[in-house]
Amino acid sequence: MKIRAVLGCLIMPRPMYRSRGWRRIKKITPGGELIVHYEKRRPGKARCAICGRELHGVPSLRPYQLSKLAKTMKRPERIYGGVICPACLTRGLREAVRASLHTSKLTSPL
Numbered sequence: 001m002k003i004r005a006v007l008g009c010l011i012m013p014r015p016m017y018r019s020r021g022w023r024r025i026k027k028i029t030p031g032g033e034l035i036v037h038y039e040k041r042r043p044g045k046a047r048c049a050i051c052g053r054e055l056h057g058v059p060s061l062r063p064y065q066l067s068k069l070a071k072t073m074k075r076p077e078r079i080y081g082g083v084i085c086p087a088c089l090t091r092g093l094r095e096a097v098r099a100s101l102h103t104s105k106l107t108s109p110l
């Protein structure tokens, strides 16, 4: 078993797996053998479309892993959830309401 583990480290990986685009995950099989699994790296974290801050509650997974998640687990259940951060949303809503009040005052007949 031990010899196989040592030999396992010496085996040359396939050319595609020599790139650092692949994460290496060391696993020990039930037989005690050390093997290396390759996985694509995780994508970057989701960012706010306005200020660029990192968004919470949005998992950074590969699309095939995201497709397995429930819709409620993919983004916060708020308007523009997973697109803009709560601070930008609050500011945007306030500006929109203030702008609408301003225009309604100008156009009202009273």
Ligand SMILES: [Zn+2]
Pocket (backbone or CB within 6 Å): 048, 049, 050, 051, 052, 053, 084, 085, 086, 087, 088, 089
């Ligand atoms: Zn923002």
